């Protein structure tokens with residue numbers, strides 16, 4: 295099933311890219327494996343996927359230590375300060391940094407293990423859940439703080455659209471994230487780059503690609519529906 299889903303996705307993504315004049319190579323597929331066991335991840339690995347994402351530290355950590363070293367791991371879910379230490383030894387990307395305090399803890403912990411962690415700043419574009427991302431007005435402060443770090447590099451923004459069937463509304467929210475990215479380019483430094491836009495999930499990745507996504511985070515459309523909601 296994974297193989298069939300992936301080849302379907304490849305075709306759909308190629309079609310969207312052709313329509314909006316983008317190169318499919320600009321778009322990284324992050325396979326979100328939450329709730330799925332290691333065998334399922336290995337099946338996707340066998341199809342040459344290497345970027346995998348999880349939304350909970352306690353699920354990500356055992357998977358990171360059990361699965362092959364060449365997997366690129368993405369933490370995509372809400373982060374907590376006291377969990378950062380469990381991630382830094384292995385995680386490659388954190389998409390969900392929304393506060394200076396997380397950057398501070400990440401810098402401290404990553405320095406201890408002599409690693410550099412790639413992060414995205416999560417921005418609240420849906421206007422809904424206050425926990426999911428910073429407010430746009432906080433971006434300058436966060437980016438300026440990040441510029442002084444040595445073990446954390448910023449690569450762009452992440453956003454989640456509202457859970458709605460209103461596709462125009464979703465498009466407006468993705469468009470806002472891209473606009474915010476463009477506006478904040480002036481804060482770029484050697485270690486703060488804003489090239490990546492992580493936006494789009496199984497229900498809205500087509501809109502996200504049209505609006506400039508460079509990373510799409512797909513679970514259901516690769517692995518099928520999850521047994522229970524997480």
Ligand SMILES: *Cc1c(COP(=O)(O)O)cnc(C)c1O
Pocket residue numbers: 326328349370371495496497511512513514515
């Ligand atoms: C679960 C999850 C996804 C993937 O969701 P699907 O709708 O199954 O594609 C993407 N991003 C985050 C942050 C998630 O928690």
